[in-house]
Amino acid sequence: MRWDDIDKQVCSVARALSVVGERWTMLIIRDAFLGTRRFDQFQSNLGVTRHRLSERLTKLVEHGVLVKVPYQDRPVRYEYRLTRKGLGLYPVLMSLARWGDDWMDKDQGAPLEYVHQTCGNKTHPVLACSECVEPLKPEAVTPQ
Amino acid sequence: MRWDDIDKQVCSVARALSVVGERWTMLIIRDAFLGTRRFDQFQSNLGVTRHRLSERLTKLVEHGVLVKVPYQDRPVRYEYRLTRKGLGLYPVLMSLARWGDDWMDKDQGAPLEYVHQTCGNKTHPVLACSECVEPLKPEAVTPQ
């Protein structure tokens, strides 16, 4: 099966990956969450080629993860911003970051720390049950 | 910059993606969480080519996400199981699934439902603060 056809699978993970599962895409999203908005900023932050970046941004816009918003006229220039759909990727991003911190920490410590403004503490993300607020662990969850 | 060099970035997301950010890899992990263990099972579930599958499994084993465990002698056959490191990807997987359910739901409803054995309810994953147990939202988290 071609990778391009995975969005036809009856699986939310596969369908999610058909949008954000390509090389560079999640790094673009990461940068977007950290405030990057413009083409050249993305390009120099990521080191991805302009061609690839252009392609990925276009796809993310097509899928409604980013929107192009004009920030000046003459010449018209657009910047890319996360939509609600894009903001919805926050848990994915934070979970990835957390896993990277926990398991891929090659001698250089956690690159970023996070402060939760709501409680004022240094925080890390925990996956919790929507109903009982206890942490969700794979053994305790039955998919049906 | 080459994709292969992203693990050199000082970013946990980039380092995580250097292991699980390639095509098919997260789908292999998904299947592993659902109980798939053997080469041919992965192959027929995913529809990935044997070549690609072999390559990805090898990489996951090298990075300690999966282990090869012999399940018979003569001929020795191995199956692939999630390690603790691999199990650590649960939040990433569940967050992806949740996002797919919420935003990529092409007319066919949520493919899987999840029951939390701890509380007995149908559940979905929520990203919570490790300190105050409130949901973590991007606006309320300051990276430093």
Added chain:
DNA sequence: CATATTAATTCCCAAATGGAACCTTCATAC
């Protein structure tokens, strides 16, 4: 001995990627 099972590997062609140069629209400076 022939066939089946499971896990790979090889080969060949198609598709995706990386790198660098080029293009377009306008503003500003000379």
Added chain:
DNA sequence: GTATGAAGGTTCCATTTGGGAATTAATATG
């Protein structure tokens, strides 16, 4: 009005990666 520069792309081409089918390897079974 020509030159320079900034922002956001596109084009071109060589290299890398991926897909598909056939093949190999180790052994059990008939």
